[in-house]
Amino acid sequence: MSKHLDIAKEERTNGPANCCQAVILAYADEIGLSREQAMKLGSNFGAGMKCGSVCGAITGGLMVTGMLGKDGNEFRKAMKDSHGGFIDCKDLLKASAEKGEDKKTHCDGLIFDAVKLIED
Template identity: 55%
Template sequence: MNKHVEKAMEIRNETPMVNNCAQTILRAYADELGITGDMAAKLSANFGGGMKCGSTCGAITGGLMVLGALGVENPYVINQFRRRIADNHNGMTDCADLLKANAQKGGIKKVHCDGMIREAIELIDELVKSE
């Protein structure tokens, strides 16, 4: 398994679960970024739950933060990140829409969000390698 995914799932399975999707992703890369897990959690705290208002998914915003911190700023690559996630979810990128669609299928929120985190991390690592 991908080392970043493993770290993220460790974070998501902490009890109590206190990290949102963006925090989980940024914390999974914290050591490589030269920041503490606590600083990563603070920097990304307001991006979970779609920036706390159901807007862009925290896995996406967390991924964009990591890509930027790793020096990936090419607009084509950044757009590819967002577009590929949207393509995997019927064009949806907003937390509220993604969670509603998941609920309509009878899905469990944590399982859905963990999947979004995995998807974002795998894509981050793929894009970083290609840069």
């Protein structure tokens, strides 16, 4: 497992991090953010900007890819393609619920997918 994935898993298991914060925290050292800055930056992007809009893991991934100088459009497209064509939290959660998957497992999976895509 990668150090980034380890950090994201730790944050989701033991921390108060939302989806966006977990992705940002996984890369905080590389992008020059302290833990406090990463938590503040991502605080309003969990649960799809707190209104079911774009998934927090995707938003966090876009922030990180931008800071790393990578193509955010490729990242967004890859996330959309691998998740039923959806990027909005409400749509992703609905599709997941229809499959019988619980929310935490679903959200953790999106976070881990985002971290892995950024690494690739």
